[in-house]
Amino acid sequence: MLDINVNISLTGAVGSIGSGVPCIVVSKSTREKDFKEYSEIKDLAAAGFGEDSGAYKLFQIIKMQNNPPATVAIIETAGKAVTVIPKLVGKARQIITLLGDGDSTVVEVAKAVEATESLIYFPIIKQISVATGLEGLDRTCVGVHSKGQDLAAALVGATAGYESGSFTYKNILIKGVTPDNLTDSDVKLINNENKSGNVYGYTIQKKAGDIVTTEGKSAAGEYLDVVDAFDWIISNIAYQAQKLLNNSKKVTYDDAGIGMIEGVTNGVLKEADTRGMIAHDENKSAMYETDFGRRSDASASDRSARVYKLGKFSFDLAGAIHTATINGTATI
Helix, strand or coil: CEEECCCCCCCCCCCCCCCCEEEEEECCCCCCEEEEEECCHHHHHHCCCCCCCHHHHHHHHHHCCCCCCCCEEEEECCCCHHHCHHHHCCCEEEEEEECCCCCCCHHHHHHHHHHHCCCEECCEECCHHHCCCCCCCCCECEEECCCCCHHHHHHHHHHCCCCCCCCCCCCCECCCCCCCCCCHHHHHHHHCCCCCCCCCEECEEEECCEEEECCCECCCCCEHHHHHHHHHHHHHHHHHHHHHHHCCCCCCCCHHHHHHHHHHHHHHHHHHHHCCCECECCCCCECEEEEECCHHHCCHHHHHHCCCCCEEEEECECCCCCCCCCCCCCCC
16 A cells, blocks of 8 residues: 655645646747647647747647647747746646757756656657666656657647546557667667666557557656656645635534545545546455544644644555566467
């Protein structure tokens, strides 16, 4: 059982309940353009993005995927990409960068994204050997491909339209990008299957006639759908708890009031289960639980300060099958 203690401040601002939208960050630009969401390619033309611009091309790739997101955001800055990353919290989720000359490095952007505790960065590099500095980062998904950021746009376009928990990032169907000429050994090195490196990556290969992603992990080796699940659960508990306070004249500091907060937490975990995030035991029961201390368990100082710290929850993640061995016999 995976135990998680979540510290939630119900007095601060709470971000969007959803996972946000993909955002293309264009840095070292000749102009400044604020964060704005676009739903169709014609919207970009009207906003001054030429067909030959990098943002226009990435938008096209995002939208050509099987289940693209409804909107894609773009933000342009004359400065460095790292300066806009904090501004995207609560607005965006998946970050793709077009880094201009003299801009921040991929590592600098990745560390800025890691600090947000809510965004995920999808950089593309040409070789996994240049991924130094990305070790241990759970919010960076490193793609390896020869053609710019096209693969990032394709992966984000193919996944951002899905609900968190309903998919994994491995074996995602990709359109508009062709695989590089790589050997199986090259792919294993990129995926870090032999644990020969410190950074986990992915690329694309043709399997059963389809072009698909080869892995679905963060640079640190954590499955990215696990990161999605944690983020979704934590952000939604915070959101629903805030809604409880907003819509109640008073949440009393007694067992009844504590029960209301526990009820919110249970509700989010139940929805997480319906989204496929929670594992089930042999009795087909969802493997999650809550443990909220009673009023009598709280310290006098916490009650006086109107702070409740005794709420905990735990759950087992459902995981997914990425590979399978099927044994059989043939009789001739």
